[in-house]
Amino acid sequence: MAAAEDRGAVATYIPPLATIDPSRFGLCIVTADGAVHAAGDAEQAFSIQSVSKVFALTQALGKVGDTLWRRVGREPSGTPFNSIVQLEREQGIPRNPFINAGALVVADINLAGHEPRVAIGELLRFVRYLADDDAITIDEAVARAEQATGFRNVALANYMKAFGNIQHAPELTLGVYFHQCAIAMTCRQLAMAGRYLMHGGLYRPGGARVVSAQRARRINALMLTCGHYDASGDFAFRVGLPGKSGVGGGILAIAPGKASIAVWSPGLNANGNSKLGTLALERVAEATGWSVFSAA
């Protein structure tokens, strides 16, 4: 057991997240053969927050294909998750789809042609399908709290609107974004939902195709280079797997061809990534040799 001081601090800027017990820890590994290995609080639902950006990106690419990259970049930002500084210099085009600015553009794409409620319902249905679990829900209290306190996100959406890179009324795009962040899932559900990224875009080996092999590969590449904000390099160095973190303390990590892994520990490091979760993934990668940089 790690000492309590190793756990980091829970996010407090979203009030309901401040009340989560920092001693919770869950881990679930789904291997390529379909076996599910769960430990600790793997059945406890938590706010997936920015891990949702992986599923929202997948949905948006399904809608508009590679034209998405006219509105969002594919480079690590090297800045915090909610930073606004690059947007002025880069004319409202966010560096990548996993920083908040990029995820807001992705939410704007998913909103096109829909009422916000329908757009978010579509994403929730997609996530339920991926996880093969209709019990997944949105925590409305978390969504409301973000709506009430997410002033930085409001600023980002309005700033990009000024550059023409948000096409809807900013409050509608923000509504979709806040609700996707408020999806609550267990480690088991999250690891199941990540299977398509381990199976080269297939639901399961020999099963339905969720995305093309190329798209799965590219999403994994973005998770590796941009999935942990300004700590993405450190995560690649320590864990060596495509991964996406959220300020709820969850991380989805993919060992292509080998495993889909979800870990949850609510305490965060200074970059807003789960502290113990990262350590656990480092140990899993070390023990299994699953790092994408391993020779095996």
Ligand code: GLU
């Ligand atoms: N909903 C959070 C925000 O917009 C997501 C951030 C994260 O999980 O990293 O601030």
